[in-house]
Amino acid sequence: MEFSQFNVNTLMEITSRPDLVFVRGEGSWLEDQSGKRYLDFVQGWAVNSLGHSAPEMVRALQEQAGKLMNPSPAFYNVPSLELAQRLTDASVFDRVFFANSGAEANEGAIKLARKWGRVNRNGAYKIITMNHGFHGRTLATMSASGKPGWDTMFAPQVEGFPKAEINDLDSVRALIDAQTVAIMLEPVQGEAGVIPATREFMQGLRKLADEHGILFIVDEVQTGMGRTGTMFAYQQFDVTPDIMTLGKGIGGGVPLAALLARESVSVFSPGEQGGTYNGNPLCTAVGVAVFDALAKPGFLESVQARGRQLSEGLLALSAKHGMGGERGLGLLRALVLDRDDGPAIVDAARKQSPQGLLLNAPRGNLLRFMPALNVSEGEISSMLEQLDALIVAVRK
């Protein structure tokens, strides 16, 4: 197939896309309309935990599609109960609300915190979030995000999201007042360029929240579901959050997200939260299949091993080319470039022939790596070799 046979102008232009139409995916590989294959280290932005069209997901989808797709959220269904049981067993949380996107799960977290504030803290509603944080693209989650420029883009914002600095406890403390109901952050800021919170900061936030009687919310839409080498990233900081949101990897590629809370915080009354598709059996059945794959003995250990391999490889490239090092947790990592040629490297990687390589540059001087969690040792070695050559070629 030729790219020119497609009329791409029927779609709203919400991002600038290359002249490619992907038609097939398998594991760490994608194939475009011309049959060219690409090694994929983006994976739908850290979404496809098990790679493209993982057999266990296809099986779950096919079986569930033939059984029951949507009885409505007004009734119980088996896969949503099974997935909620798995998530609560694996975490410190007691209750789950399923959503369709990370933004929607975060909207739910914001609503839940505000409701809790109305019941327990004299109507306190402000949620302290972080500069450069990312929580989604609805109006409230854009307001909660700290992306430069987002405060004016669709003004007026939703009120009540004062911004602190990640890893600066004093900046959080200074913002707490009688109207504050919660602190919310990503354990590793993803869109900001893979910036991990420190252990001292996360533990300090928990302590601050306890001292002031406010809630501690972690947005694990990107870091959750094994991405950082443990099922949830908060587990690596030895903290117990009150609310957590999940998205991206939880569905492995199908639209699924979740809001989790501890019992004392689960204060929604009937009618206050909902959504047509929430907890539908088609997507939660896939969620069960993804969860069971991540929970298999040895799976998370292999994520950690691949994370170490990627980290060491990136460090070696950084040293060789005089770059600024690498950072991240597990298989969410970034290489810090010494100049703004990230987008040029991404372009050159995609255009390689006969096989392309898909990378992401969230900033000019940064490359981000989000491979499938079951990426092989050989695929990581191959990516690192290609990247080495690409850096030389782009800089020549």
Ligand SMILES: *Cc1c(COP(=O)(O)O)cnc(C)c1O
């Ligand atoms: C991607 C992301 C979101 C938004 O998820 P959507 O499914 O795109 O709405 C929210 N928070 C974090 C940390 C994310 O990485």
